[in-house]
Amino acid sequence: xxxxxxxxxxxxxxxxxxxxxxxxxxxxxxxxxxxxxxxxxxxxxxxxxxxxxxxxxxxxxxxxxxxxxxxxxxxxxxxxxxxxxxxxxxxxxxxxxxxxxxxxxxxxxxxxxxxxxxxxxxxxxxxxxxxxxxxxxxxxxxxxxxxxxxxxxxxxxxxxxxxxxxxxxxxxxxxxxxxxxxxxxxxxxxxxxxxxxxxxxxxxxxxxxx
Amino acid sequence: xxxxxxxxxxxxxxxxxxxxxxxxxxxxxxxxxxxxxxxxxxxxxxxxxxxxxxxxxxxxxxxxxxxxxxxxxxxxxxxxxxxxxxxxxxxxxxxxxxxxxxxxxxxxxxxxxxxxxxxxxxxxxxxxxxxxxxxxxxxxxxxxxxxxxxxxxxxxxxxxxxxxxxxxxxxxxxxxxxxxxxxxxxxxxxxxxxxxxxxxxxxxxxxxxxxxxxxxxxxxxxxxxxxxxxxxxxxxx
Numbered sequence: 001x002x003x004x005x006x007x008x009x010x011x012x013x014x015x016x017x018x019x020x021x022x023x024x025x026x027x028x029x030x031x032x033x034x035x036x037x038x039x040x041x042x043x044x045x046x047x048x049x050x051x052x053x054x055x056x057x058x059x060x061x062x063x064x065x066x067x068x069x070x071x072x073x074x075x076x077x078x079x080x081x082x083x084x085x086x087x088x089x090x091x092x093x094x095x096x097x098x099x100x101x102x103x104x105x106x107x108x109x110x111x112x113x114x115x116x117x118x119x120x121x122x123x124x125x126x127x128x129x130x131x132x133x134x135x136x137x138x139x140x141x142x143x144x145x146x147x148x149x150x151x152x153x154x155x156x157x158x159x160x161x162x163x164x165x166x167x168x169x170x171x172x173x174x175x176x177x178x179x180x181x182x183x184x185x186x187x188x189x190x191x192x193x194x195x196x197x198x199x200x201x202x203x204x205x206x207x208x209x210x
Numbered sequence: 211x212x213x214x215x216x217x218x219x220x221x222x223x224x225x226x227x228x229x230x231x232x233x234x235x236x237x238x239x240x241x242x243x244x245x246x247x248x249x250x251x252x253x254x255x256x257x258x259x260x261x262x263x264x265x266x267x268x269x270x271x272x273x274x275x276x277x278x279x280x281x282x283x284x285x286x287x288x289x290x291x292x293x294x295x296x297x298x299x300x301x302x303x304x305x306x307x308x309x310x311x312x313x314x315x316x317x318x319x320x321x322x323x324x325x326x327x328x329x330x331x332x333x334x335x336x337x338x339x340x341x342x343x344x345x346x347x348x349x350x351x352x353x354x355x356x357x358x359x360x361x362x363x364x365x366x367x368x369x370x371x372x373x374x375x376x377x378x379x380x381x382x383x384x385x386x387x388x389x390x391x392x393x394x395x396x397x398x399x400x401x402x403x404x405x406x407x408x409x410x411x412x413x414x415x416x417x418x419x420x421x422x423x424x425x426x427x428x429x430x431x432x433x434x435x436x437x438x439x440x441x442x443x444x445x446x447x
Binding site (some may be wrong): 072075077079080081087122 | 257267285291295296
């Protein structure tokens with residue numbers, strides 16, 4: 001079983017749907033420890049992505065093309081840090097794939113590319129209460145699943161689940177990176193909004209494959 | 211002094227007003243430098259705009275020019291880096307991001323650029339601005355301790371500050387810009403005379419005596435010009 005361009009398009013549409021559904025929740029999480037724009041920014045960004053997809057005359061040829069469209073659109077429409085961070089994630093994920101179909105190890109390469117892009121752009125390490133705290137366990141879980149022979153859909157399911165646990169674990173962390181780090185200890189007892197949106201987006205990827 | 215500076219500045223802020231204010235402030239001290247504000251989102255809100263930064267960089271590097279980018283908070287840095295990652299490599303190679311305090315870095319870089327400095331020098335000037343106000347010992351005290359050798363071709367002069375406000379931003383910029391035009395290494399009370407921030411940090415007010423020391427082919431001319439400028443009082447009453 002492999003994933004093709006239809007999966008990538010489905011992932012994007014489900015991502016837009018889920019960030020729209022969770023817009024208020026993300027705004028509230030970000031309002032507590034940031035500047036409160038994460039939900040609105042992602043909603044605006046993914047709405048723009050689906051509009052661009054709808055406007056295409058010819059459907060995208062491969063997964064990489066879809067991811068690149070997401071990357072450039074998010075970068076130019078999301079005003080906060082999430083724009084360049086997710087934008088770079090999709091950009092590097094596109095570079096890591098580019099082929100028409102993905103097997104389980106191809107899915108891992110895509111996720112690793114995304115994490116590598118986020119770390120390269122944001123310079124955050126695990127434990128600093130950022131989206132890296134969701135992406136890192138997600139990639140680890142994906143590697144383990146692929147190595148044990150799981151299908152691409154099961155690899156994405158494992159990644160989404162681990163991202164959720166990672167997001168949950170950011171609640172007790174004290175932020176040392178990003179806008180929340182200005183709050184110091186007051187950032188504790190709140191979930192990181194970027195980790196939460198990571199979970200939502202990876203959950204959408206698993207749903208699109210299921 | 212008639213030619214436009216070789217290096218432009220792009221000032222990226224979350225706030226349109228902050229970016230435009232920084233352009234105004236730096237522009238007063240460095241009239242010959244192309245300064246471009248890229249502040250706020252496309253609808254005028256708080257945030258950074260990929261498209262606005264991209265357009266600002268395109269304008270700053272048009273005709274083969276180079277540019278230094280200054281940024282304020284986190285996502286301004288990330289967005290500027292993303293623009294460069296997707297930019298034409300030829301353009302990206304002529305752009306440098308400065309890790310510098312936004313306002314101080316912009317002023318320091320603008321004045322350095324106004325003196326005709328190259329990309330590396332303008333970038334270094336912005337990045338040095340951060341350390342300029344750190345630490346408690348004044349540049350004057352450090353300079354006084356290490357008096358350079360008397361017979362090494364060092365030209366010296368002393369002058370007393372006459373204008374009521376002393377070497378605040380505008381006079382400091384006038385002096386730094388003027389001294390950058392001479393082929394001489396100039397120190398004022400031990401501080402780098404070509405650095406507007408170093409001159410401001412001297413905290414020299416009315417009645418303060420300044421010792422100027424210069425080395426190089428145009429050392430005498432630089433010292434004379436400096437003394438004359440300070441005695442002139444910078445047009446203040």
